[in-house]
Amino acid sequence: MQQHQCIEKNTDSYPGFVPLSKQLPRHPNHQPLQRLRKHRLRYSSIQPSSRSKCLPLQRHDQSLHTQNYHFPEAIALYKQMLRCAMFGDRFTYPFVLKSCAGLIHVRLGRQVHTQVIKCGLEFNSVTQNSLIEMYAKVDDLVNARKVFHDMSERDSVSWNTLISAHARLGQMRRAKALFDTMPSRTIVSWTALISGYTLEGRCSEAVAIFRRMQAEGFEPDDVSIVSVLPACVELGALELGRWIHTYAERHGLLQKMVICNALIEMHAKCGSIDDAIKLFDNMPQRDVISWSTMICGLAQHGRARKAVQLFETMKDENRVNPNSVTFLGLLAACAHGGLLDEGLHYFSLMKETYGITAGVEHYGCIVDLLGRAGCIARAVEVVGGMSIPADAAIWGSLLSASHKHGDIETAVRSMEELMRLEPEDMGNYVLLLNTYAAEKRWEDVARIRILMRSRRLNKTPGCSSIEVGDAVH
The missing domain is CATH 1.25.40.10 (Tetratricopeptide repeat domain)
Incomplete structure (x- = not known):
């Protein structure tokens, strides 16, 4: 009786089957993984002649593994299917290809591509998009473009995946050429281009694309804002940064920590430290990036005592542990403020209490601190x-x-x-x-x-x- 529990969910009843991925929380260490292992054991005990009826469950097991970032287990499940003379369908291969991309496994991805062709699914649009994404993530843009050019119908996912891949690899000429020929752009298309220009240090072009995006009727979202703010920092474009701050406030985006962190960095690096402090104080929640960015900003503006006080507040709240960047900002503040005893204390605290290995930048701050204090021999x-x-x-x-x-x-x-x-x-x-x-x-x-x-x-x-x-x- 137990070995037939899987068979009861046959292909005909599949549309009404609620997958485990929707019933249970998506967390890598949660119960779904243990349930999947039980499913696999039950599946192994089923007679080979009846296994084809279990494809929906097998497919959802792969889906749940992929969604929880258990890529090796998803691939293992797929290999088990092949050993049982079962081939995937248009629902199976997107999850398998995503797992190949997650593992950065080029050779395996190409083998799965071969299986897709054998199953006659090479012209299925969802599978083609998954192939483009897989090749893009393993930096094989030659094959990604081949799949893209073979598509009879390309949707925004196809275009955006390829544009983002070229932009990520710094191939902005190709990214821009694809963008210009894209029939119907989305906010993702614009953001990919802005992010690419920013990463390449072509900040004027990033800002120009951001302005053009708005002129063509696209409202910035949180990702596009985070992508353009570093360009504002490099250019010193404080007025544009302030406009983005006002826009984010009006559209309720200041509830998102990543937006606040990026705005704090922009204000601090563009000379508006008081605005950065005000934003930091009004944040509903703060992570280590929030604290570190604020401490580094205060150090940059010579407010050493305030930076030390902020670190002590962070330590007293005991909600977030400092990281190497936090201590880098703190040590820089001590160096600029001439706080010799405090700087040496925090340098020791970093290594002994928090187990953070000092990098060349941390040593640089200590040498600078000792040098400014006239302790040349100790610095040497x-x-x-x-x-x-x-x-x-x-x-x-x-x-x-x-x-x-x-x-x-x-x-x-x-x-x-x-x-x-x-x-x-x-x-x-x-x-x-x-x-x-x-x-x-x-x-x-x-x-x-x-x-x-x-x-x-x-x-x-x-x-x-x-x-x-x-x-x-």
């Missing part, structure tokens, strides 16, 4: 004890501190390292030259000047930008 000791090689920023901090406190020996050593790491940076030579001049070592000054002329070093002129109307100049 920290550099010597690093488990990773010091970068140009660290040696630059040491050179600057040595110049300030007249430590010729450390300045020369720092310059030797900088000449190896960034030999074309004229600023380092000027700093060493000024250090020699302060000590009236004129022969060394002359030697550095000759070296600079022989290397034909030129100082890069400074530049600034200004936002006028809708453009940044």
Whole structure:
């Protein structure tokens, strides 16, 4: 009797069958996975002649595995089907292909593509879209485009998947060409292009597409807003950022943490720190990104004490644990504010209490902190004890501190390292030259000047930008 429980749900009754994925919560560690294993055991005990009637349950088992990100188990279930001489249908292959994409398994995905062709499903639009998505996620855009060009009818999913893939890989020329020929664009199409330009550092073009999107009647959603805000930061387009803030507030988007986090970063990096603080204080919920962004913003604006207070509040609330970025902002605040004891305390706290391994940026903050305080010998000791090689920023901090406190020996050593790491940076030579001049070592000054002329070093002129109307100049 038990072995026939599966057979009762045959293909005819499938339309009324409520899948487990809709009955139960979608969480990787929840009960559905255990139920699926029981289903698999029951399925294995069914006579081969009756297994074809269990395809709906098998299909839903694959669906639930995929939706819960148990991609290996979904593939295992599919292989079990093949061993039992069962082939998938138009409902099965989208889940199998999604699992291949989730595992970044190119060869397996191509094998499944072959099975799709054998089953005569290569012209099914849902399956074709799944194939495009699979190839796109494994960065095989040649095959993705082949499937796309073979489609008799392409919907917005087909176009958007391919545009997003080209944009993600930085192939903006191809992404834009597809976008321009797309018969009916959606908000996803616009967002893919904005995101691609932003990731490529082509921020003016990202902002231009964002404005054009609105001119053509598309209202920004949370994803497009998060995509364009980094471009506003790079351009210093505070007015556009403020307009986006007002728009998000009017449309109830400030309830979303990801929007608030992006706006806090925009305000802080564009010089509007008070607006960032106000937004942070009004957030209904905060995650580690919210706290870290605010602490880093305060550090950038020289509000070291406020950054330390905010970290202590975060620690006292005990809802969110700090991460490496949180401590980077905190240590930078201590360095800029001259809070030597606090900085050394937090550096120790990061490693001993939270188990966070210090990166080169954290060491850079400590070296900068010690250098500003005049503890040159201790800073050199920290550099010597690093488990990773010091970068140009660290040696630059040491050179600057040595110049300030007249430590010729450390300045020369720092310059030797900088000449190896960034030999074309004229600023380092000027700093060493000024250090020699302060000590009236004129022969060394002359030697550095000759070296600079022989290397034909030129100082890069400074530049600034200004936002006028809708453009940044």
